[in-house]
Amino acid sequence: MDQFHDEEILGKAYDSRLMRRLIRYLRPYRRHAFLAIALNIAIAALGPLRPYLTKIAIDSGIAKRDGHTLLLTVLGIAGAMLFQAAAQFFNAYYTQWIGQRVILDMRMQVFEHIHRLSLRFFDRNPVGRLVTRVTNDIEALNDLFSSGIVMVFTDIFTIIWILTFMGIINLPLTLVTLSVVPFLFYATFLFRQKVRESYRQIRILIARINAFMQEHITGMPVVQLFTQEKKVFDSFEDVNAAHRDANISSVFYYAVFYPSVDLISAIAAGLIIWYGGGRALEGAITVGVLISFLQYTEMFFRPIRDLSDKYNIMQTAMASSERVFKLLDTPPAVVDGRNAIEVAKPRGRVEFRNVWFAYGDDEWVLKNVSFTIEPGESVALVGHTGAGKSSIVNLLERFYDIQRGEIFVDGTEIRSISQESLRKNIAVVMQDVFLFSGDIGFNISLGDGGIDESRIRRASEMVGVHEFIASLERGYTQPVGERGSSLSTGQKQLVSFARALAHNPSILILDEATSSVDTETELRIQCAIETLLQGRTSIVVAHRLSTIQHVDRIIVLHKGEIREMGTHQELLALNGIYRKLYDLQYKERRGKAAPPIGRDGLRDRRDGDS
Numbered sequence: 250m251d252q253f254h255d256e257e258i259l260g261k262a263y264d265s266r267l268m269r270r271l272i273r274y275l276r277p278y279r280r281h282a283f284l285a286i287a288l289n290i291a292i293a294a295l296g297p298l299r300p301y302l303t304k305i306a307i308d309s310g311i312a313k314r315d316g317h318t319l320l321l322t323v324l325g326i327a328g329a330m331l332f333q334a335a336a337q338f339f340n341a342y343y344t345q346w347i348g349q350r351v352i353l354d355m356r357m358q359v360f361e362h363i364h365r366l367s368l369r370f371f372d373r374n375p376v377g378r379l380v381t382r383v384t385n386d387i388e389a390l391n392d393l394f395s396s397g398i399v400m401v402f403t404d405i406f407t408i409i410w411i412l413t414f415m416g417i418i419n420l421p422l423t424l425v426t427l428s429v430v431p432f433l434f435y436a437t438f439l440f441r442q443k444v445r446e447s448y449r450q451i452r453i454l455i456a457r458i459n460a461f462m463q464e465h466i467t468g469m470p471v472v473q474l475f476t477q478e479k480k481v482f483d484s485f486e487d488v489n490a491a492h493r494d495a496n497i498s499s500v501f502y503y504a505v506f507y508p509s510v511d512l513i514s515a516i517a518a519g520l521i522i523w524y525g526g527g528r529a530l531e532g533a534i535t536v537g538v539l540i541s542f543l544q545y546t547e548m549f550f551r552p553i554r555d556l557s558d559k560y561n562i563m564q565t566a567m568a569s570s571e572r573v574f575k576l577l578d579t580p581p582a583v584v585d586g587r588n589a590i591e592v593a594k595p596r597g598r599v600e601f602r603n604v605w606f607a608y609g610d611d612e613w614v615l616k617n618v619s620f621t622i623e624p625g626e627s628v629a630l631v632g633h634t635g636a637g638k639s640s641i642v643n644l645l646e647r648f649y650d651i652q653r654g655e656i657f658v659d660g661t662e663i664r665s666i667s668q669e670s671l672r673k674n675i676a677v678v679m680q681d682v683f684l685f686s687g688d689i690g691f692n693i694s695l696g697d698g699g700i701d702e703s704r705i706r707r708a709s710e711m712v713g714v715h716e717f718i719a720s721l722e723r724g725y726t727q728p729v730g731e732r733g734s735s736l737s738t739g740q741k742q743l744v745s746f747a748r749a750l751a752h753n754p755s756i757l758i759l760d761e762a763t764s765s766v767d768t769e770t771e772l773r774i775q776c777a778i779e780t781l782l783q784g785r786t787s788i789v790v791a792h793r794l795s796t797i798q799h800v801d802r803i804i805v806l807h808k809g810e811i812r813e814m815g816t817h818q819e820l821l822a823l824n825g826i827y828r829k830l831y832d833l834q835y836k837e838r839r840g841k842a843a844p845p846i847g848r849d850g851l852r853d854r855r856d857g858d859s
């Protein structure tokens with residue numbers, strides 16, 4: 250499964266290059282970050298202070314029957330505990346405070362960056378993977394910021410403080426306690442190795458489950474139509490079972506590791522009692538020392554145990570950040586030139602000059618394509634499926650850059666026009682209409698502040714969809730469901746026309762506007778198209794020749810090359826590809842008269858309209 254290759258990479262738990270870059274996100278919150286670190290040092294020091302004070306209480310207070318010292322040390326312990334509790338509260342609060350802010354910043358950055366990337370990128374990267382970047386991967390970084398890094402500090406400081414206090418109190422006893430540490434390291438090492446592998450498996454499998462769900466929910470109609478449920482369940486069960494097993498194996502390692510650490514810690518305690526007890530009998534050390542050491546051993550092993558858990562968090566976070574940064578470092582394939590100009594309102598002259606284009610390196614999709622469309626002229630692109638019609642549309646919008654040749658809008662090469670102003674002036678009604686899950690009004694204006702209600706309404710009236718919208722319970726505020734699921738294909742089509750018209754572009758492109766509607770809707774859409782095309786440079790991509798009755802000129806594409814160009818009558822007279830297409834469709838409509846296609850027919854209609 251090549252798709253999950255990125256998920257499989259598991260690098261180091263600490264990579265200074267990645268870490269430096271991550272730390273940069275803390276910059277806006279550095280005051281809080283320093284505060285959090287200071288609190289951590291305080292917490293780390295206050296804990297180990299307690300056994301030390303306990304020792305004083307026992308040896309100098311109880312053993313010497315000195316009530317005053319006893320009271321003071323008990324008060325000291327209570328004070329330290331109170332202070333520690335307060336510090337823990339602020340620490341927990343501020344680390345999350347910082348973590349959540351960093352996550353917001355990163356998520357915004359990734360989301361914005363994805364919007365800057367060119368279509369070529371999305372051809373190669375499945376949606377599920379990108380969603381994983383913005384959700385899971387960033388979440389892993391949240392763990393790093395809110396618990397990982399900071400707690401690692403606490404753990405390390407705690408260990409240092411404990412060792413310091415132990416050393417001050419009694420050095421030989423400290424060495425005895427530390428004699429078990431090699432075993433601890435070995436256990437930790439084994440644990441990390443095992444758990445690391447099962448974590449990696451879990452992550453790959455989660456990515457797989459996500460992708461599987463995503464694809465099958467999107468393709469639900471196909472699954473149900475072809476009654477593939479059983480097969481789909483089986484495949485899903487396989488992935489899920491693997492996920493369960495990977496989780497169980499990681500749980501197993503935890504279940505072995507934690508008690509092992511406790512066991513080692515108990516051995517350490519035993520050693521202290523055995524060795525320390527013997528020394529105490531000799532009178533070499535006091536009972537207070539013994540008790541404080543028993544407390545320290547308990548304290549000492551917990552941070553070490555936690556550190557190996559943190560190691561996993563760190564490792565996951567490093568791998569996640571690697572992936573997130575890789576995404577952020579992916580440059581957009583299509584970028585504005587340094588001196589990209591803004592075009593305010595082009596007249597709409599379009600020229601393709603010797604354009605060669607391929608999506609990959611393999612095959613030319615367009616070969617030496619040249620044509621000119623004058624301002625206000627409407628041109629149809631026809632040709633077999635895969636001929637390159639939609640590709641021409643993509644290129645004019647500059648979704649992709651061409652390999653050879655030039656494309657001009659109003660005489661300016663489109664690579665020297667800013668993408669924003671280019672696209673603002675070219676509206677496309679796509680082959681498959683996309684509606685967002687807002688209401689109808691939003692789907693027409695797309696939240697563009699310059700498009701008010703009256704303009705939405707006017708556009709809808711012009712394309713003949715206003716009546717339908719008004720008949721809905723909530724009119725323009727009727728929600729359309731995800732991807733416009735509550736509307737029919739024809740209705741969506743008309744709404745997308747209204748959208749194009751409301752944005753009032755200089756150049757309008759309709760890709761396959763009438764592929765799946767009934768005759769009545771088709772007629773309505775025809776009228777709508779005529780409205781749309783008026784006074785605008787337009788390109789209509791069509792399979793059904795009946796939908797392009799009113800265009801000025803027809804370009805016939807065949808396997809990426811322009812083979813014929815001219816009016817309907819001229820092309821029929823040529824007796825070439827167009828003639829063949831036309832005859833085929835005419836035959837399809839057996840019994841019906843061939844539609845009166847042509848320039849003259851168009852002129853009549855237009856004159857009648859105005």
Ligand SMILES: Nc1ncnc2c1ncn2[C@@H]1O[C@H](COP(=O)(O)OP(=O)(O)OP(=O)(O)O)[C@@H](O)[C@H]1O
Pocket residue numbers: 372608609614632633634635636637638639640641680
């Ligand atoms: N994103 C893409 N990545 C790679 N190849 C593509 C991509 N889009 C289209 N192609 C290829 O480019 C060629 C032209 O496709 P295009 O979409 O322009 O055809 P079309 O004329 O619009 O066809 P249709 O009438 O079916 O819509 C096809 O061979 C197709 O396989």
Ligand SMILES: [Mg+2]
Pocket residue numbers: 638639640680760761
């Ligand atoms: Mg197409």
